[in-house]
Amino acid sequence: MQHAPAAVIAGGDDTIVALATPPGRGAVALVRLSGARAVDIARALGAYDTGQPEARHALRAVLHDPVSREPLDEVLVTWFAPPRSYTGEMTVEITTHGGHIAPMRVQAACIAAGARPALPGEFTRRAVLNGRLDLLQAEAVADIIDARTSAMQQQALTQLDGGLSRRLLALREEVVHLEALIAYDIDFPEEDDGPIAASRITDAGERLVSSLDALLRTAPAGTMVRDGALVVLAGPPNAGKSSLFNALLGQSRAIVTPIAGTTRDAIEALLDRTPWPLRLVDTAGLRDTTDPIEQLGIEVSRRYLAQAQVVLACGDDMESVVQTIEALAPHTAASVLAVHTKWDLIGPETTWVNIHLVSAESGEGLTSLLQAIDTALGATAVVSASNDAVITRERHRAGLTNARDEVRAFLDAWTSGALPAPVAAVHLFTAREALSDLIGTIDTDDVLDRVFRDFCIGK
Numbered sequence: 001m002q003h004a005p006a007a008v009i010a011g012g013d014d015t016i017v018a019l020a021t022p023p024g025r026g027a028v029a030l031v032r033l034s035g036a037r038a039v040d041i042a043r044a045l046g047a048y049d050t051g052q053p054e055a056r057h058a059l060r061a062v063l064h065d066p067v068s069r070e071p072l073d074e075v076l077v078t079w080f081a082p083p084r085s086y087t088g089e090m091t092v093e094i095t096t097h098g099g100h101i102a103p104m105r106v107q108a109a110c111i112a113a114g115a116r117p118a119l120p121g122e123f124t125r126r127a128v129l130n131g132r133l134d135l136l137q138a139e140a141v142a143d144i145i146d147a148r149t150s151a152m153q154q155q156a157l158t159q160l161d162g163g164l165s166r167r168l169l170a171l172r173e174e175v176v177h178l179e180a181l182i183a184y185d186i187d188f189p190e191e192d193d194g195p196i197a198a199s200r201i202t203d204a205g206e207r208l209v210s211s212l213d214a215l216l217r218t219a220p221a222g223t224m225v226r227d228g229a230l231v232v233l234a235g236p237p238n239a240g241k242s243s244l245f246n247a248l249l250g251q252s253r254a255i256v257t258p259i260a261g262t263t264r265d266a267i268e269a270l271l272d273r274t275p276w277p278l279r280l281v282d283t284a285g286l287r288d289t290t291d292p293i294e295q296l297g298i299e300v301s302r303r304y305l306a307q308a309q310v311v312l313a314c315g316d317d318m319e320s321v322v323q324t325i326e327a328l329a330p331h332t333a334a335s336v337l338a339v340h341t342k343w344d345l346i347g348p349e350t351t352w353v354n355i356h357l358v359s360a361e362s363g364e365g366l367t368s369l370l371q372a373i374d375t376a377l378g379a380t381a382v383v384s385a386s387n388d389a390v391i392t393r394e395r396h397r398a399g400l401t402n403a404r405d406e407v408r409a410f411l412d413a414w415t416s417g418a419l420p421a422p423v424a425a426v427h428l429f430t431a432r433e434a435l436s437d438l439i440g441t442i443d444t445d446d447v448l449d450r451v452f453r454d455f456c457i458g459k
Contacts, residue, residue: 015041015090017110018118018458019103026098031106032458033092034123037114039079042092044113045106047077055081063094063106066113073102087123088130121455128440135440136165139393142455143226148270149277155225155390164396165439167215167389172435174208175407175428182425198414205411212404215391220380222392224309228270228279229377232304232334235314235324240341243360244314245269245282248370266300273370276377281308305332310376312369316342321355335376339369399438406431 015035021028033041042048045063053059056078063072076095085091096102111117124141127133133141136159143156159165181201233241249269271278283301305311311334315321321338328336343357343364356372358365391397410427413419 013037015115016118016122017041017107017115018123019107020093020123020458021098021103023100023103024098025100029096029098029103031094031096031103031110032118032123033094033110033115034085034087034089034118034126035115036090038090038092041110041113041115042077042079042094045072045109047075047092047094048079053077053079055079055084058095063109065105065109072105072109073097075106083130083132086132087126088132089126118457120457121452121459124455124459125452134162134165136168136396136438137162138440138452139395141459143392145456145459149225149228149272151225151272151274151277155222155392159392164389164391168435168439171208171211171215171403172432172439174204174211175403175432175435178204178208178407178410179425179428179432182421182428202411202415205407205414209404209407209411212400212407215389216397216400216404218390219397220309222390222396224276224377225390226392228277229309229373230279230281230304230307231310231312231373232281232283232301232308232332233312233314234283234301234305234328235341236320238316239314239320239324240316240360241312241314242267242282244312244339244341244358245280247358247360247363247366248278248280266304275374278373302331305334308332308334309380310334310373311336312339312373313337314339314341316340318355335379337369337372337376396438399434403431403434406434 013036015033015037017031017033020030020032023029039048039053043050044066047059047061047063058076058078060074061077062074064070065072073096075097078093078095080086080091080093082089082091094106096106107117121138121142124133124138128135128138140156140159144153144160147153147156178201181196181204184196233245235241245267249271266284267282269280271280281304283304284298305328311328311332313321313324313328313336315324315338317340321340325336325338338355340355340357341360343359343362356365356369358369391400406427410424410431413424413427414421
């Protein structure tokens with residue numbers, strides 16, 4: 001895997017400091033220093049005596065303010081030597097007592113001793129620039145921190161391990177191979193048909209386009225892993241949507257009353273499960289109404305329906321289920337599952353074809369309904385949630401689309417003879433740069449800014 005040279009350091013010679021754990025009441029907190037003066041600053045607080053500390057060895061110390069010499073806290077200090085630290089730089093981690101005061105005072109003392117506050121994501125940015133991580137792995141670090149479901153956390157771990165990076169590097173190597181074939185053809189124009197058969201170049205380009213398209217088709221699966229598959233409960237008022245919503249979650253999130261129109265706005269909750277986390281949305285009842293507030297709620301429902309992957313068409317009898325399915329048709333292209341929500345009122349011996357019978361009261365039918373949702377989602381997802389190469393961000397999709405389009409433009413020019421080979425090969429160079437941009441094998445400040453702008457301080 002190619003990275004920026006290890007000598008490149010973000011922020012120059014600055015030594016940065018930040019609290020790496022959430023502020024607030026807790027057993028311990030972690031203050032992290034990174035940069036050329038990390039050990040000197042820790043020593044100024046009393047963490048170390050003279051001499052070189054032992055790497056990766058936790059040392060107990062009592063820190064003091066570098067100016068007033070007032071005691072700050074009793075801590076554990078660990079030094080990580082470059083280049084094997086997280087950032088690739090000299091790094092010191094100070095484990096203080098938890099709470100607000102102790103870590104805040106230690107951090108302030110580090111600043112007084114010469115450190116500066118870290119920017120959001122600056123530790124990981126330095127890790128990228130020093131070759132410890134590529135950009136995809138850096139994004140995975142943020143995804144692990146932000147993960148709300150097990151599927152997202154597992155996918156982020158796979159990406160951190162380099163699964164997606166390896167796939168993109170392999171695609172980049174295919175572009176380089178294609179460029180090499182073109183270069184050989186250009187260098188030996190006097191040969192009959194060139195030293196490389198034209199069909200060989202065309203076939204290699206078509207295989208590359210197919211590989212890029214295959215990875216692009218994982219985008220829906222990546223979105224479902226990252227954000228949860230959008231499952232919308234829709235139907236007329238009093239159809240049992242909110243009761244079903246609460247039953248699927250296993251807790252009361254939506255207010256349930258016998259009064260029609262109780263749900264005025266969409267209520268959203270995330271159900272952490274495998275293979276796909278579900279983003280359940282309970283919507284306002286679909287009906288004609290003159291109530292302006294209820295009308296707004298129905299309009300919100302329609303927006304969710306337009307974005308849904310699966311819609312549960314809910315009703316408390318056969319007629320209302322059929323009417324709901326008909327009413328949904330203009331508003332969604334998602335898979336629609338017909339759901340009778342009050343099976344307990346008609347008896348478990350009843351069977352209806354193509355309608356899922358469930359009871360929010362007893363829980364009957366919920367397991368089979370969830371299995372039906374999984375089946376519907378599996379039909380739209382190219383890969384399973386555990387696949388080692390799934391694109392999860394718009395940046396990934398845009399970069400791959402750019403690379404695919406450039407390779408396709410090269411093939412069109414090559415097969416038609418519309419452009420000389422050296423000119424057509426410019427498309428391959430652009431495709432290679434697009435893939436390099438994704439992985440981070442080239443240093444582009446605006447790309448780095450986009451990746452790290454949403455990071456938390458201290459990471």
